[in-house]
Amino acid sequence: MHTDPAAAAALPDGRVLSADGGLPPALGDDFAQAVAAVAALLQEDVMERTWRVWPVCAADGVGLHPVVREGDAVWWCAAGGGHEAAVVGGLGAGGRQA
Numbered sequence: 001m002h003t004d005p006a007a008a009a010a011l012p013d014g015r016v017l018s019a020d021g022g023l024p025p026a027l028g029d030d031f032a033q034a035v036a037a038v039a040a041l042l043q044e045d046v047m048e049r050t051w052r053v054w055p056v057c058a059a060d061g062v063g064l065h066p067v068v069r070e071g072d073a074v075w076w077c078a079a080g081g082g083h084e085a086a087v088v089g090g091l092g093a094g095g096r097q098a
């Protein structure tokens with residue numbers, strides 16, 4: 001039985017990541033919360049497919065988690081008291097640095 005994915009993202013190499021399971025209805029209309037939730041779903045999909053932790057903090061080598069900080073969805077690193085590694089969608093793009 002096939003169900004439509006709850007979230008999907010196209011990679012530069014043509015692969016499409018998708019995630020089932022749905023988004024929590026408690027997200028309401030908060031855009032940043034929705035972005036973080038989609039990032040978490042896709043992160044799960046990537047890790048299930050690759051059996052590797054993704055994404056990883058370039059500075060600390062530990063896994064990142066999507067959270068909302070100051071109204072933006074960001075990849076958060078828990079090492080060293082915690083810091084923002086990048087905005088969601090900005091990893092590896094030379095985007096906002098913590």
Ligand SMILES: [Zn+2]
Binds near residue numbers: 058059061079
């Ligand atoms: Zn870090």
